[in-house]
Amino acid sequence: MSDDPIVQLYPTATPAGAAGVGAASMGAAGMGAAGAGAAGVGAADMGAAGGGAAGWSAAGVGAARTPGALTDTDLLALYAPAERSVPSVRANFISSIDGSATAGGLSGGGLSSGLGAPADKRVFDLQRQLCDVVLVGAGTVRSEGYGAMLLGPDARSWRVANGLPEHPTFAIVSGRLDLDPASDVFAKAPVRPVVLTARSAGAAKRKELERVADVVDCGETRVDAEALIAALTARGLLRVHCEGGPSLLGSLVAADLLDELCLTVSPALEGGAGPRIVTAGGKAIALRPMGLDHVLLAGSMLLTKYSRRRRG
Numbered sequence: 001m002s003d004d005p006i007v008q009l010y011p012t013a014t015p016a017g018a019a020g021v022g023a024a025s026m027g028a029a030g031m032g033a034a035g036a037g038a039a040g041v042g043a044a045d046m047g048a049a050g051g052g053a054a055g056w057s058a059a060g061v062g063a064a065r066t067p068g069a070l071t072d073t074d075l076l077a078l079y080a081p082a083e084r085s086v087p088s089v090r091a092n093f094i095s096s097i098d099g100s101a102t103a104g105g106l107s108g109g110g111l112s113s114g115l116g117a118p119a120d121k122r123v124f125d126l127q128r129q130l131c132d133v134v135l136v137g138a139g140t141v142r143s144e145g146y147g148a149m150l151l152g153p154d155a156r157s158w159r160v161a162n163g164l165p166e167h168p169t170f171a172i173v174s175g176r177l178d179l180d181p182a183s184d185v186f187a188k189a190p191v192r193p194v195v196l197t198a199r200s201a202g203a204a205k206r207k208e209l210e211r212v213a214d215v216v217d218c219g220e221t222r223v224d225a226e227a228l229i230a231a232l233t234a235r236g237l238l239r240v241h242c243e244g245g246p247s248l249l250g251s252l253v254a255a256d257l258l259d260e261l262c263l264t265v266s267p268a269l270e271g272g273a274g275p276r277i278v279t280a281g282g283k284a285i286a287l288r289p290m291g292l293d294h295v296l297l298a299g300s301m302l303l304t305k306y307s308r309r310r311r312g
């Protein structure tokens with residue numbers, strides 16, 4: 001897939017006086033957003049989670065612009081947390097049109113081939129830039145070949161300019177602790193990773209991992225989702241960015257802890273062999289209503305963002 005520019009389809013309305021950003025107005029006139037940053041992408045019309053760019057500077061994140069294309073500054077504004085001091089759990093996933101979370105066993109959601117594309121990788125990376133902690137299940141770390149959680153120089157400068165540590169913390173959820181302490185995930189980590197586990201985990205594996213990571217118990221035989229989020233919050237890691245996989249997301253959804261879902265719809269049919277983005281272990285859970293914050297388009301790929309709608 002080519003490196004398509006990202007344009008905004010929804011919300012379409014803009015603050016008074018700005019040029020339109022709707023799909024219909026994205027011709028030669030584009031969205032008139034050069035230099036507009038958050039304001040030019042409809043911040044006034046977004047829900048609580050959208051467009052919360054107040055206080056975020058754009059140092060080092062400018063990008064060349066084609067008409068209608070969102071810059072990294074625009075995207076950071078769209079994905080910025082509304083309120084940094086409020087704990088929040090966001091997940092970022094990719095799915096085929098027919099609902100598969102994998103193609104050939106991999107997601108391609110930013111790390112490998114498969115369902116992903118450069119536009120999706122770009123948003124994936126910018127979301128890492130915004131968060132306090134990247135949370136990933138051990139299954140995804142193993143299957144997607146995760147390395148150290150290292151950001152590029154522009155992202156690091158941006159974080160420092162915005163009062164954040166250079167890198168987010170990497171937190172891995174594993175009941176069995178079947179993780180290699182010599183792997184780059186740990187050996188090259190810029191920040192000591194956190195491993196969230198259960199008390200039943202083997203003592204020998206625990207000891208090995210404790211040399212390279214903080215190992216935190218969050219349950220007896222299973223990692224309890226509420227305990228794991230509480231453990232991160234207690235460390236000051238309030239903005240949780242979960243990159244998968246389906247089992248971990250299932251635990252978060254089952255515990256009703258997911259606040260935001262960023263879902264990329266990859267323009268492909270997988271055929272039905274792959275898993276869905278949420279695996280809840282076969283247990284039925286109450287429907288979780290979500291509201292649409294934005295829809296972006298890159299070529300034929302849709303990048304959506306939803307927020308939890310709490311029943312009042």
Ligand SMILES: NC(=O)c1ccc[n+]([C@@H]2O[C@H](COP(=O)([O-])OP(=O)(O)OC[C@H]3O[C@@H](n4cnc5c(N)ncnc54)[C@H](OP(=O)(O)O)[C@@H]3O)[C@@H](O)[C@H]2O)c1
Binds near residue numbers: 109136139243
């Ligand atoms: N489409 C996407 O956006 C996307 C994103 C991520 C991954 N994926 C794909 O999803 C597949 C992996 O799926 P998965 O469901 O196995 O991934 P996962 O959720 O990352 O990993 C499951 C493993 O994580 C640990 N774990 C998760 N929740 C736990 C809990 N509540 N308590 C204890 N341990 C917990 C366990 O590790 P231990 O076995 O170590 O105990 C468990 O075996 C891969 O093919 C990957 O490519 C797709």
